[in-house]
Amino acid sequence: MAWWKKDRKPRTPPKEKASRVPEGLMVKCPDCSHIIYNKELAANLNVCPKCSHHFRVGAIDRLRMLFDDGVWTEYDKDLVSTDPLQFTDTKPYKARLKTTIESTGLKDAVVVASGRLDGIETIVAAMEYGFIGGSMGVVVGEKIARAIERAIDRRSPIVIVCCSGGARMMEGALSLMQMAKICGALARLDRARLPYIAVLTDPTTGGVTASFAMLGDLNIAEPKALIGFAGPRVIEQTIRQKLPEGFQRSEFLLEKGMVDLVIDRREIKAVIARALRFMGARSAPAPAAVAIAASTATEPAPQL
């Protein structure tokens, strides 16, 4: 028997006190460390009330922010990628698609919908970063191209909210072809003299920046969003120079003339509506007015 061995039972770790705050009730702002109630954050459009840090927002929340009363009609909801290259990286692309579809509830990285934006009939395509980094594959390209065609058919403006890591590696050259396809559709929109507004959110990079994100009649960025083509590390290694402070952030790009406006998320809807009106978009008649107009076909509407 050893001399100094103590015959004691190991101490049991103290029982963890039940937290008074249920998990997921609050978040800490990564910028100013302010603790914010989730409800308060949601009411403030996911912007920190103290320092205006813009939290990342999903596609559905984005549509909710832009459309009047949160009402919209979604299009091409069931388009799904078919894994044309049978690609495998750390896991097969098919399996990755399946788990992402289950976790996000979306079929791919963009949601296209139409509705009223401050009374103006508008088509909005919002990208979802949670779906494989918001990457642009065949489905994203097809949905956005169809959205633009739809805008041309209806003579309505289009808003694309970009939030993407770029083209989708797992679809190789097919994903790169989407850049040309969307740009072609945007050229037709331009010839039809219809407005397109690009909203650049954190992050907008790669093939998305290199195509439709920079082609808006007006390019609006959210504050401090990362917007660029290649990442800063790659650029530093290529040009062998230290990059300036704030490189590839919205404010830097505004100063250099790459974007037209940097707008707080809480004001973005009003700014888009004002810009669309300036570009000639008109408010659609309110549903109630349409109903009254229809009823006048048989009897005159009451004079108010």
Ligand SMILES: [Zn+2]
């Ligand atoms: Zn903050």
